[in-house]
Each structure stands twice: as C-alpha cells, then as structure tokens.
Amino acid sequence: MLKYLQNKLGNQRKRKRILYERLTEPLHLNLLSIFVALFGSFEQKIEFDLVIRQQYAFCLLQAAKFAKSMEIQSVTAIEFGVAAGAGLLNICEITKKITQETGVQFQIFGFDSGQGLPPPRDYRDIPETFKKGDYPIVDKEKLLQALPDNAKLIVGDIAETVPEFIKTISQDSPIGFIAVDVDYYWSAKECLKVLLGEAEKYLPITLIHLDDIGIPSSNPWVGELLAVNEFNAENSYRKIHPYTFLRNRRIFKHTRWIDHIFVMHTLDHKRRSIKYEQTKVQVLSNPYL
Ligand SMILES: C[S@@+](CC[C@H](N)C(=O)[O-])C[C@H]1O[C@@H](n2cnc3c(N)ncnc32)[C@H](O)[C@@H]1O
Known part of the structure; x- marks a missing residue:
C-alpha cells in the first residue's frame, strides 16, 4: 500500500493523472477503494485499479482467466521494449500474485536492444518524439539479478x-499477453510478427497493450x-x-x-473452429414462465 502511494504521489505527471482520472470518479467508489x-x-485490487502498472495487471489477470477456463496451466507474457526494466519487473511481481490466486503459471520474456532505440527510418517512426539512443538498459547485470527464474x-x-x-513457444504455455512499447512503427511491426506462429501458440484471445x-x-x-492496421490487412485469420x-x-x-x-483474435484457433465440440449445451431460463 505504502509502495503504491509512493509510486503514485512521487511524481507530478502521476499526481496530475490522479486528479484527472481518479478524483473525477464518484466519491463512494473512491471510498470503497x-x-x-x-x-x-x-x-x-486489479478491479479497483489499485495495482502498480494497472494496464499490465488487467491483461495478465485476464490472460490467466482465459487460460484457466481452457484448463491451460501456464501462459507466456512478453514485454517488447524493456529499457531500465521497471515494466518487466512489474510483470514479474504482478504475475507472482496472480499465480497465487489463480494457480496459472507464467513464463515471462523481455525483448530489448540493450542500447536504446535504433535509428528511426522515416516519418512513420514519429522522429519528432523518439530518437536513436533513447531509453537504454541502464544496468543490465542488476536487472538480470532481479529477474525471477521464470523471466x-x-x-x-x-x-x-x-x-x-x-519456434520455442509451446502450446503448453501459449502467448496470452504482449506489451508493445518500442515507440517506432518499424519496431512495432517486427514485434507483431510474434503473433504469426501456429494458432495453438496463442490463446484464442491474446491481450495486447499498445503503449505509444x-x-x-x-x-x-x-x-x-x-503497424496494427497493416497486420490486420496482411493476415486473414489473426x-x-x-x-x-x-x-x-x-x-x-x-x-x-x-x-x-x-486483443489479437486468433481466428484459426481450434477452439474457434466449428469442429470443436462444446461439452455442454447452453440453455436460457425464462423468468416469465
Ligand atoms: C520506451 S522504452 C521501454 C520502456 C519499458 N517498457 C518500461 O515501461 O519501463 C522503448 C525500448 O524499446 C527498445 N527498442 C525499440 N526498437 C527496438 C528494436 N527494433 N529492437 C530491440 N529493442 C528495441 C529500446 O531499446 C527501448 O529500450
């Protein structure tokens, strides 16, 4: 709780967000929080937006719930663009708690150049905001030491x-969440290629956080x-x-x-096929009879 308050009140941008996003919500909900x-x-706490890096927490919990409903024991979560590693460590912390409550395990991967942003290629990479060398990994050794065994x-x-x-992803731990935080169009396009493996390497609904x-x-x-629009135009079943x-x-x-x-809808997933047999017929009740 103290960590959460320090994180939220410690910087001006976050204080402004609390003012605009939280204090404009009904008082009774804030009191309930x-x-x-x-x-x-x-x-x-995730339902009430009380977790650090709430956007990841929502996606990771949802991925665990989808997996559990399909009796899948483990999910792969990926952060593209790690920089100093705060987001990756947040994923590790959040998933530890989700595993405790749901039983679903996580395999976590962070992808980064290690040297900050590569050069932008043209206007599509938003060069007016992002430039070569921004956001390097500050202390790689320290970050590696801080990562748990499953990351x-x-x-x-x-x-x-x-x-x-x-090639290394197995259907025993399909990809359930990817965070795309690589700033450029061309890098984002490369990240989304991770979604083009065999269908069962993903959940039928795989969550995606687009940061920029x-x-x-x-x-x-x-x-x-x-990058997303081109992905949709180029792929019929994803x-x-x-x-x-x-x-x-x-x-x-x-x-x-x-x-x-x-989310990525994996339209060619076997669970979305007409050949997949639902075990239970769904019946609607009628309260008027
Ligand atoms: C904004 S930072 C990520 C911040 C991090 N997600 C966080 O929340 O703390 C963007 C990162 O993307 C990485 N990046 C961008 N394009 C890349 C590429 N093509 N290959 C590898 N890393 C890339 C950069 O090295 C940079 O560290």
Whole structure:
C-alpha cells in the first residue's frame, strides 16, 4: 500500500493523472477503494485499479482467466521494449500474485536492444518524439539479478530475435499477453510478427497493450497503430482489435489505460473452429414462465 502511494504521489505527471482520472470518479467508489486496498484480494485490487502498472495487471489477470477456463496451466507474457526494466519487473511481481490466486503459471520474456532505440527510418517512426539512443538498459547485470527464474531478457534487435523465439513457444504455455512499447512503427511491426506462429501458440484471445498510441502525434498512419492496421490487412485469420466494450466492464471509467488495451483474435484457433465440440449445451431460463 505504502509502495503504491509512493509510486503514485512521487511524481507530478502521476499526481496530475490522479486528479484527472481518479478524483473525477464518484466519491463512494473512491471510498470503497480504501477498503479494497486494505482488505481486498489481488484480483479485487486489479478491479479497483489499485495495482502498480494497472494496464499490465488487467491483461495478465485476464490472460490467466482465459487460460484457466481452457484448463491451460501456464501462459507466456512478453514485454517488447524493456529499457531500465521497471515494466518487466512489474510483470514479474504482478504475475507472482496472480499465480497465487489463480494457480496459472507464467513464463515471462523481455525483448530489448540493450542500447536504446535504433535509428528511426522515416516519418512513420514519429522522429519528432523518439530518437536513436533513447531509453537504454541502464544496468543490465542488476536487472538480470532481479529477474525471477521464470523471466528472461532477450537482448538484440527484435527483427532478429523474434523469428527464433516463436519456434520455442509451446502450446503448453501459449502467448496470452504482449506489451508493445518500442515507440517506432518499424519496431512495432517486427514485434507483431510474434503473433504469426501456429494458432495453438496463442490463446484464442491474446491481450495486447499498445503503449505509444496516446501521444498527440500518434495516428493510424504512423507508429503502433499503423503497424496494427497493416497486420490486420496482411493476415486473414489473426486480427487485432480494441478489447470489446472494456470501458463498460470497468468500475473506474476515466482512466487512460483502457484505450491502450487491444486483443489479437486468433481466428484459426481450434477452439474457434466449428469442429470443436462444446461439452455442454447452453440453455436460457425464462423468468416469465
Ligand atoms: C520506451 S522504452 C521501454 C520502456 C519499458 N517498457 C518500461 O515501461 O519501463 C522503448 C525500448 O524499446 C527498445 N527498442 C525499440 N526498437 C527496438 C528494436 N527494433 N529492437 C530491440 N529493442 C528495441 C529500446 O531499446 C527501448 O529500450
């Protein structure tokens, strides 16, 4: 709780977000949050947006729930763009707690060049905001030491590391979440290739967090949104789309992260095939009879 408050109140940008996103929500929900923060389960804390890196926490919990409903014991989670490693360590911490509550295990991978951003190639990489060398891994050894046994850092150009990596993914631990935080269009395009392996290497609904779509210069013709649009145009059975009606499903609706959550629909997954047999027929009750 103390860590959460320090994280939130420690910098001006975050304080501003609390003002715009949290204090504009109904008072009774904010009061209820205090109770959940003190006595709630980890899942309830995620429901009430009380977890550091809430955007990842929502996706990871959802991936665990989808996996559990399919009796899958383990899920792979990936962060593309690690930099100093705060996000990757957040994933490790969050998944540890989700595993305790759901029983679903996680295999975690972080991908990064290690040297910060490569050179931008043209206007599609939003060079007015991002430049070569931004966000290097500050202390690789320290980061490696901090990673738990189920997490791995894969260093190198994503264009080169991803093709080999896909071969290692097994359907026993399908990819359930990817965080795309590589700033450029061309790097994002390379990240999304991780979604083009055999269908059972993914959950039928794989969660995606797109980090860099909230800056003013982002639009569908540059950056991550362009990479997503091209992915959809190029692939008939893999489609990336915003998480359907997510805002309606959340208690706190003003928070920005909701707009960053997308999913890949694995349309060629065997669970989505007409040949897949549902075990139980669904029956609707009628309260008027
Ligand atoms: C904004 S930082 C990531 C921040 C991190 N996700 C966090 O929340 O703490 C973007 C990172 O993407 C990495 N990156 C961008 N393009 C890359 C590429 N083609 N290959 C490998 N790493 C890349 C850069 O090295 C940089 O560290």
